[in-house]
Amino acid sequence: MDAARPATGAGADAAFHKFAEDWWTRAKLQLAPKTRTDYMWRLERHLVPYFGPMPLDTMTYDTVESYIASKLAECGRIRESAARGEPLAEEITDALGRRRKQPLRPLSPRAINMTVTLLAAILEKAVERELIPGNTARGRDRRVKERNPARPHLDTAAQIEALLRAAGEHDREATRERQHLYRRAEIATMIFAGLGVGELRSLREREVDLPAGWLRVTERTGTKTDARVRNVKIRGALRDELLAVRARRSVDQNAFVFPTRTGRRQPEDKVRDMLGRAVRRANENLANAGLPPLPEGLATRTHSLRRTFCSLLYALGLDPGEVMDEIGHTHEGLALRVYHQARRRSEDEKAKLRALVEGGVWANTGERADSEAPKSVPGIDAGTSE
Numbered sequence: 001m002d003a004a005r006p007a008t009g010a011g012a013d014a015a016f017h018k019f020a021e022d023w024w025t026r027a028k029l030q031l032a033p034k035t036r037t038d039y040m041w042r043l044e045r046h047l048v049p050y051f052g053p054m055p056l057d058t059m060t061y062d063t064v065e066s067y068i069a070s071k072l073a074e075c076g077r078i079r080e081s082a083a084r085g086e087p088l089a090e091e092i093t094d095a096l097g098r099r100r101k102q103p104l105r106p107l108s109p110r111a112i113n114m115t116v117t118l119l120a121a122i123l124e125k126a127v128e129r130e131l132i133p134g135n136t137a138r139g140r141d142r143r144v145k146e147r148n149p150a151r152p153h154l155d156t157a158a159q160i161e162a163l164l165r166a167a168g169e170h171d172r173e174a175t176r177e178r179q180h181l182y183r184r185a186e187i188a189t190m191i192f193a194g195l196g197v198g199e200l201r202s203l204r205e206r207e208v209d210l211p212a213g214w215l216r217v218t219e220r221t222g223t224k225t226d227a228r229v230r231n232v233k234i235r236g237a238l239r240d241e242l243l244a245v246r247a248r249r250s251v252d253q254n255a256f257v258f259p260t261r262t263g264r265r266q267p268e269d270k271v272r273d274m275l276g277r278a279v280r281r282a283n284e285n286l287a288n289a290g291l292p293p294l295p296e297g298l299a300t301r302t303h304s305l306r307r308t309f310c311s312l313l314y315a316l317g318l319d320p321g322e323v324m325d326e327i328g329h330t331h332e333g334l335a336l337r338v339y340h341q342a343r344r345r346s347e348d349e350k351a352k353l354r355a356l357v358e359g360g361v362w363a364n365t366g367e368r369a370d371s372e373a374p375k376s377v378p379g380i381d382a383g384t385s386e
Helices: 016-030 033-051 061-083 109-128 157-167 179-193 197-202 236-246 268-288 303-315 320-327 333-342 347-358
Strands: 089-093 099-103 214-220 227-233
Touching (some): 033 109, 061 109, 157 268, 157 347, 179 197, 179 236, 179 303, 197 268
Antiparallel strands (some): 214 227
């Protein structure tokens, strides 16, 4: 679909995918790169597979409503399979041409509506060319009712400890020696520094200043030259986790902090899969102990750990302005929403969270999960080893 070609002069009986290809040829050059990628995903993953061979003049209101119903049913199957512990997966081809599987994630009502919005934009062009009499994708009844999205996050020290402990457990997935340390450190970095998946994958050793106690995060906002940097304080618990990882390898200041085995940047789905496994294992451990599970939806929303970080900063006594500086928000919406929730915590819970974040001990257990963590900072200079 991405190859430029002249219009085909399609009529009303032309297949949707032919007309969509013509539309894409004209529209893509006017879109920002991120929007272009998003539209391609909506077309190739959702619209073309469903509507592809249908002639334009056969796409009725019922056709569009049937598409929405099929997407809702698909979401239900994905959720039911995940709840049974048998998550559905799809086979994809990565940038290197390798075939691999990744778990399917259900679309939110908003995501479904966005695919319908794009469908309406394409059909509107067919209306303007007088190929069809009306746009059957327009109208309020061609939308899924959107509710305020669930915003799960870890609200207590016990929940955070359960997830970190589960991430650090040995299992058959930890094929690399001490790989469980890396998994726990990755999750700890998202919880205690508020890094998103892309920021975690791109984090390099030179951006982690352990002696000074600061982590430098580069936020891309569009192009390579359009970026901003925020500094996040490395508090005790995160410092312990990063030390445990750094002590077991040579430190190349240009290397990724959490690389693949070959030193490359991790694929995004690998990080998400790692979090999902840790959440499932934590819930199993909690169930065995007769305790409630972690918040629903945590396994599929890595952004929830960023929200957890925001909540932790309030437990440390930071004001909304300081929280916004560390989390990198220019709008106070998230900071203030979490602030109001954090105020409801008891003083005892706040004390447990402060003890957890400052490190050295885990708040409820009185001991670290990894007693081998070093107390010094190895390999600070570029090129030095442990």
